[in-house]
Amino acid sequence: MRQIRKIAAAPFAALVLLAxxxxxxAGAASSSEWPQWLGPQGNGTSPATGVFSxxxxxxxxxxxxxxxxxxxxxxxxxxxRLYTLAAxxxxxxxxxxxxxxxxxxxxxxxxxxxAAAESGPGSTPAVxxxxxxxxxxxxxxxxxxxxxxxxxxQHHLKDEYGSGSHRRGCMTSPLVExxxxxxxxxxxxxxxxxAFNKASGAVAWTSKGAGRTGASSPIVMDLGGVRQVVVHYLxxxxxxxxxxxxxxxxxxxxxxxxxxxxxxxxxxxxxLPGDRIFLQTFSDTRLxxxxxxxxxxxxxxxxxxxxxxxxxxxxxxxxxxxxxxGGDxxxxxxxxxxxxxxxxxTYAGLAILVDGxxxxxxxxxxxxxxxxxxxxGYREKARLEVLTPGAPGNTxxxxxxxxxxxxxxxxxxxxxxxxxEPK
Amino acid sequence: xxxxxRRHRMGLCFLVVMGVxxxxxxxxxxxxxxxxxxxxxxxxxxxxxxxxxxxxxAGAARELWRxxxxxxxxGLSVVGGRGYTMHSDGTDDRVVAFDAATGREIWxxxxxxxxxxxxxxxDGPISTPTVDGGQVFVxxxxxxxxxxxxxxxxxxxxxxLxxxxxxxxxxxxxxxxxxVSGGLVLVQVGGEKHNLVAFDRATGKLAWTSNHAQKxxxxxxxxxxxxxxxxVIAVAAxxxxxxxxxxxxxxxxxxxxxxxxxxxxxxxxxxxxIPYWQESALLQVTTEDGTFTAKELxxxxxxxxxxxxxxxxxxxxxxxNAGxxxxxxxxxxEIKWRQKVYGGSLILVDRYLVVLGERSGKLQVIEAxxxxxxxxxxxxxxxxxxxxFTAPSFAGGKVFVRNLEEIVALEITAG
Numbered sequence: 001m002r003q004i005r006k007i008a009a010a011p012f013a014a015l016v017l018l019a020x021x022x023x024x025x026a027g028a029a030s031s032s033e034w035p036q037w038l039g040p041q042g043n044g045t046s047p048a049t050g051v052f053s054x055x056x057x058x059x060x061x062x063x064x065x066x067x068x069x070x071x072x073x074x075x076x077x078x079x080x081r082l083y084t085l086a087a088x089x090x091x092x093x094x095x096x097x098x099x100x101x102x103x104x105x106x107x108x109x110x111x112x113x114x115a116a117a118e119s120g121p122g123s124t125p126a127v128x129x130x131x132x133x134x135x136x137x138x139x140x141x142x143x144x145x146x147x148x149x150x151x152x153x154q155h156h157l158k159d160e161y162g163s164g165s166h167r168r169g170c171m172t173s174p175l176v177e178x179x180x181x182x183x184x185x186x187x188x189x190x191x192x193x194x195a196f197n198k199a200s201g202a203v204a205w206t207s208k209g210a211g212r213t214g215a216s217s218p219i220v221m222d223l224g225g226v227r228q229v230v231v232h233y234l235x236x237x238x239x240x241x242x243x244x245x246x247x248x249x250x251x252x253x254x255x256x257x258x259x260x261x262x263x264x265x266x267x268x269x270x271x272l273p274g275d276r277i278f279l280q281t282f283s284d285t286r287l288x289x290x291x292x293x294x295x296x297x298x299x300x301x302x303x304x305x306x307x308x309x310x311x312x313x314x315x316x317x318x319x320x321x322x323x324x325x326g327g328d329x330x331x332x333x334x335x336x337x338x339x340x341x342x343x344x345x346t347y348a349g350l351a352i353l354v355d356g357x358x359x360x361x362x363x364x365x366x367x368x369x370x371x372x373x374x375x376x377g378y379r380e381k382a383r384l385e386v387l388t389p390g391a392p393g394n395t396x397x398x399x400x401x402x403x404x405x406x407x408x409x410x411x412x413x414x415x416x417x418x419x420x421e422p423k
Numbered sequence: 424x425x426x427x428x429r430r431h432r433m434g435l436c437f438l439v440v441m442g443v444x445x446x447x448x449x450x451x452x453x454x455x456x457x458x459x460x461x462x463x464x465x466x467x468x469x470x471x472x473x474x475x476x477x478x479x480x481a482g483a484a485r486e487l488w489r490x491x492x493x494x495x496x497x498g499l500s501v502v503g504g505r506g507y508t509m510h511s512d513g514t515d516d517r518v519v520a521f522d523a524a525t526g527r528e529i530w531x532x533x534x535x536x537x538x539x540x541x542x543x544x545x546d547g548p549i550s551t552p553t554v555d556g557g558q559v560f561v562x563x564x565x566x567x568x569x570x571x572x573x574x575x576x577x578x579x580x581x582x583x584l585x586x587x588x589x590x591x592x593x594x595x596x597x598x599x600x601x602x603v604s605g606g607l608v609l610v611q612v613g614g615e616k617h618n619l620v621a622f623d624r625a626t627g628k629l630a631w632t633s634n635h636a637q638k639x640x641x642x643x644x645x646x647x648x649x650x651x652x653x654x655v656i657a658v659a660a661x662x663x664x665x666x667x668x669x670x671x672x673x674x675x676x677x678x679x680x681x682x683x684x685x686x687x688x689x690x691x692x693x694x695x696x697i698p699y700w701q702e703s704a705l706l707q708v709t710t711e712d713g714t715f716t717a718k719e720l721x722x723x724x725x726x727x728x729x730x731x732x733x734x735x736x737x738x739x740x741x742x743x744n745a746g747x748x749x750x751x752x753x754x755x756x757e758i759k760w761r762q763k764v765y766g767g768s769l770i771l772v773d774r775y776l777v778v779l780g781e782r783s784g785k786l787q788v789i790e791a792x793x794x795x796x797x798x799x800x801x802x803x804x805x806x807x808x809x810x811x812f813t814a815p816s817f818a819g820g821k822v823f824v825r826n827l828e829e830i831v832a833l834e835i836t837a838g
Contacts, residue, residue, distance in 0.1 A: 118745070282542055328809070347782075347808025364782035365808025389807030390765030390783020392746060 034077045034398040034405070037124035037173035042219050043270055044316040044352045046399045051355040051417060052381070058370050059418035060384040063403070064102030066412045068095070070120030072393065074173070075407055077400035078127040081105065081146065084412065085121035085134060087113050092121050092136045094144060099400065102414060106149035110136035114169045119392065119409060122171035126181070128198060133181055137169030141183060143201060153201030157185050161194065161206075166215045171266065173217040175229075177249060180204055182220075184231055186213035191233045193218060193247050207252030211235035211243055211259075215266040220249065223275055224292020228255060232269050232279060240264045242281055244288070246297060256297035258288070270314040272335060276302065278322065282309060285326075287338060305338035307331060313396040316353040318373040323358050325349045330360055332375055344371075344378035350396035354404075357381065361397045361406050365389055368397065368406060368415055386413050459502045460818040462553035463600040468645040469688055470732035470770040472817040478773035479837040484786060484802040487821065487832040488526040493517075494540075494827045495547030496598075496730070501818035502554045502573070505529065508825065509561060511537040511547035518552060518561050518569070520576060523819060526832060530576030538564035538596050545810070545827055549598040550643070553608075558624060560608050564596025568610055570627060580627030584610070588617040591638065598641040604655065604668040611657055613639030619657050621671060633671035637661045640684050647689040650710035656695065658684045663697055663706065665715065675715035680704050685728040690735050690753060694720070698728040698742075705753055721756045725749065730812040731768035734776065736791040741776055743769055748778065750793055762796040764789075768814035772822075775799065777815050777835070779824050782808055786815075786824060788835055804831050 032040070032048035039046060052058060073085035082099045085092065091113055096105040114121075114137035123135040131152065132144045139157040144150065157163035157170065163185045175182045181198040184191070191211045195204040207229075214233030221230050228246040235243040242264030245257040263283030270278040275290040287302040308315065308326020315324025315333070321341065322333040330346040333339065346369065349362040353373055360369045366387035372379040386406055387393065393408025404415040464470040495516070497509035506523045509516060516537050520529040540546045553560045558579065559571040566584035571577065584590040584597065590612045602609040607621040607630050618639065621630040636659030644657040646668070654665040654674055660683075664676035683700040690696060695706045695717075705720040726733050726742040726749060733742030739759065740751040743766045750759040765783040769776050776789045784807040788800035804824060805811065811826035822833045 347806070349808075362808050364810075365784075365806070367808070388765075388783075390746075390780045390785060392765075 032400055033079070034075070034400045035128065036076055036126040036176065037074050037217055038268065038313065038396070039352065039398070042175070044314065044396065045318075046352065046354040048399065049355055051402065052357045052370070053355055058382040060368065060370065060382050060404075061416045061418060062384065062386050063414045063416045066097055066102045066104070068407070068410060068412060070409050071122070072119055072395045072407075072409065073121045074124030074395055075398040075405045075412065076125045076127045076132070077398050077405055078146075082405060082412070083125045083127055083132050083146075084407065085110070085123060085125065085136070087117075087120035087137075089113060092117075092138065094125065094132065094134045094142075094149060096132070096146070096149060097412070099403070099405075099414070102412070108144055108149035108151070110134065110142065111138040111140055114138045116167055117169040117171075119394070121169075124173040126174045126176050128176040131198065133174045133176065133198070135170050135172060135174055135183070137171070139163045139170040141174065141196075143181075143198070155196070155201060157183070161185050161192070166213070166266075171215050175218050175220065177220050177229075180249070182218055182229055182249075184214050184216070184218050184233070186215065186233070191231075193229055193231060193252060195249075195252060205252035207247040207254060212237050217268045219269055219271060221246070221271045221275075221277075223290050223297055224295070226255065226292070230269060230271070230277065232265070232267065234264055235259045242279075244269065244277065244279065244299070256299065258299035260286075268314055270317065272317050276335075278314065278317070280309060280314060280324075285309060285338065287335070303338040305333070307340065313350045316351060316358070316373075318353055318356070319375075321373075321375050323351060323353070323373055325351060325360065330358070330371065330378070334375070341375045342377050350394075352397055352399060354399045359397050359399060359404050361395075363393045363408070364391070366391065366408075368404060370417075384415060386415055387411055458819045460500060460816040460823075461502050461555055462500050462603075463498055463551040463643055464686070464732050464814060465770065465816070467689075468602075468643070468686065470734045470814060471736075472770070472772045474773060474817070474820070476773055478775070480775065480788060480799055481835055481837040482800070484788075484800055484804070484822070485834045486804070487524075487834060489829060489831045490521075490526040491828060492825055492830045493547060494545050496545070496549045496812045497547075498551035498813050499816040499823040499825060499830065500552045500554045501816055501823060504819065505573070506823060507552045507554050507559055507573070508830070509534065509548035509550075509552060513537070516548045516563055518559065518571060518576070520559075520573070521830075523821065523823070523832070526830065532569075532571055532576045532578070534561065534569060535563045535565055535567055542594075544595045545812075547827075549596055549641075550600040553601045553603055555603040556624070560601040560603070560624075562597050562599055562601060562610065564598075566590055566592055566597045568601065568622075570608070570624070582622070582627060584612050584614070588612045588620060588632075589614040590617070593639070593641060595641070599639065600643040602644045602646065602655065604646060607668065609644055609655055609668070611639050611642065611644050611659070613659070618659065619644065619655070619666065619671060621668075631671040633666060633673070635659075635662070635664050635666065635673045635676065638682075640682065642684055642686040645686055645689060647695075649689075649693045649708045650715065652710070652715075656687050656689070658687055658697055663687065663695070663717070665708070665717075675708060675717050677706055677717035677719065680722060683728060686732075688733050688735065688740075694753065696726070696733060696735075696740065696753070698726060698733065700728050703727055703733075705756070723756050725756070725758070726751060729768075730814070731766065732770065732814055734769065734771040734791070736771055736774065737793075739791075739793045741769065741771070741791055743767060743778070746781075748776070748789070748796070752793070759793045760795050767811065770815050770817060772817045772835075777817065777822055779804075779811055779813075779815050781812070782810050784809065786822070786833070800835060802833070804833065805829060
């Protein structure tokens with residue numbers, strides 16, 4: 001179900017250092033942003049520091065709430081704005097809110113409500129400079145002006161490029177990389193990646209990937225010195241069987257492909273340090289070692305475990321361990337073996353990583369928890385009931401500034417992270 | 424708090440120790456069956472309590488007891504002060520009997536290795552035990568039909584629906600609940616040659632078999648008197664049909680709207696509401712010179728098949744769909760009102776709907792009135808986020824609810 005992924009070129013440690021320098025002293029407002037699906041690095045991890053590391057109790061406070069009717073698109077937060085997609089009875093629309101106050105800034109109708117997408121839009125906007133890139137459930141790709149929501153350019157992925165996608169409509173999120181906007185355009189009979197010039201909308205390349213279709217979102221990785229787009233797609237429909245392939249970012253040439261022996265999902269893959277790819281399907285959870293040699297990429301399975309199966313967004317990686325929710329349990333896995341180190345019943349939910357802590361949003365309990373990302377055990381620092389228990393939702397939280405942004409099908413909310421007693 | 428998740432051996436020891444007390448209790452067994460909830464969706468399999476009218480509601484729900492239970496979808500059947508259900512203890516799927524007044528386990532029978540959830544489903548048994556005449560009848564997700572002695576949990580007879588009758592296991596496992604009619608136990612087996620089958624309840628011997636339909640889904644047969652004739656109604660993948668309970672003779676049939684469906688709801692005036700995945704259909708059954716016909720009155724994308732039954736009260740239908748409680752006029756198909764309740768499932772007790780949220784952890788008591796949504800009681804009974812796919816039961820003046828981890832008894836009546 002989840003789409004966007006982006007890995008920064010710089011090694012993770014260097015990025016943290018850069019971010020730290022930009023952020024200044026601990027306790028000062030962090031300038032971290034969340035510009036797309038799964039955050040600035042496309043791995044559910046925020047580069048922010050000084051959020052929790054002052055130690056001491058963590059205080060969570062709900063600061064505003066905005067009602068919507070439907071939708072599970074992620075929340076992109078850049079500068080003082082929050083962008084997402086939602087739907088009412090008549091329309092699927094893009095929404096911009098003031099991130100500080102929750103007041104509506106603009107709303108742009110994208111298409112008549114796509115009825116088969118019963119839960120509303122699922123694609124997360126990608127924000128780059130003064131542009132907000134969105135994909136409606138009807139598969140219309142649009143570049144909107146961030147200031148007022150007006151349409152700068154658009155393409156109809158179905159009418160122009162034959163996107164068949166999932167019968168519930170387009171849920172894939174667009175990805176910005178350099179001058180390009182990359183989109184997984186699943187055809188009726190063929191899966192494709194397309195890259196558009198982000199300024200003009202002109203088609204830069206079309207990659208005829210593989211297989212039938214795909215509803216997940218692409219990520220970007222460097223493998224063997226070649227920057228490439230990696231995507232999880234559906235190789236066959238009956239039986240449904242997933243696969244992974246990598247296409248060169250410069251021109252879309254497909255460099256490698258790997259079909260799973262079983263399983264599929266709509267999940268976005270997660271890139272781990274050391275050229276590893278983590279993937280969750282409806283059947284199991286896997287880690288692959290990618291080996292790039294002499295222009296060829298080999299895909300070596302490292303391990304397959306039964307949990308966590310796909311929750312809708314990938315786990316996060318921290319310090320040799322993977323943290324994610326499977327079924328009703330938050331789990332810590334040893335990334336080397338896939339074996340669970342600890343499990344805690346938090347009910348179905350999705351997690352992101354901020355400053356060494358997991359922000360876990362329980363999908364239907366309405367709870368937001370802050371939990372230490374440590375293999376030592378489940379250590380909860382704070383919790384707050386933010387959304388209505390029982391209300392439907394399937395969106396991971398976003399983090400920007402000093403705030404956690406959450407949503408479900410009927411509400412978007414901002415939660416301020418307070419430092420508690422300063423040390 | 425004693426867990427219902429117990430090994431069979433321990434349950435037997437407990438039984439031996441309690442043998443004398445149980446014997447004494449049996450001697451004073453309640454003869455009043457009007458307050459029982461003996462199987463799927465209550466005494467008439469339409470999610471309505473048979474309690475006398477004029478129920479006085481309390482201002483709030485009062486919790487009587489709470490016990491842990493394992494994963495499963497099975498409903499809570501309550502007869503003679505004893506409750507029966509099924510769950511997974513993590514390793515095995517079990518049938519359990521408990522004291523309705525305290526929740527304490529009386530016996531536990533190992534039915535099968537646990538049916539593991541997959542592709543979105545959860546571990547554990549799905550169908551609801553049918554309790555009647557001192558016997559308990561269950562179907563396991565892998566198609567084991569088992570008869571047990573209600574007092575002791577001792578096995579009486581069993582059949583393997585796949586091996587013995589060529590039934591195909593549905594994608595998510597067998598969910599059909601057995602139906603008792605006189606001396607027979609009827610099961611919607613779903614095999615090509617043996618689609619709806621009747622067994623002698625005492626011996627398990629085959630009484631009659633029928634193949635009026637192909638396949639089956641997740642629904643259960645119901646008893647009804649239509650046009651003056653008592654019959655069994657079944658919904659199969661390709662048709663809805665009625666047969667004579669005594670010998671399985673086909674009385675009428677009507678093509679199904681689609682393959683996936685739930686059990687039919689019998690309405691006054693010889694009408695049937697059939698919920699399908701995309702729509703629901705209202706059928707009218709008539710008879711002329713002993714020949715039956717079934718006619719479709721309407722078909723609408725409303726009150727579609729979910730875990731919850733739809734109930735009928737005072738000329739209107741009340742059902743749950745996509746978290747909304749809907750009041751519908753069956754004569755016209757018109758929606759009277761709708762309200763978001765995050766349900767779940769519901770039943771009808773006197774003139775009130777008892778609604779359990781799917782993950783909200785909330786129990787609501789709402790007036791079954793076409794005038795509008797009027798909530799009378801709201802209580803948090805389960806952890807929010809924990810899922811329940813099981814309709815409440817009402818027996819002996821008490822509400823019984825379960826989710827995938829707990830079972831709770833409450834009182835909602837005044838005094």
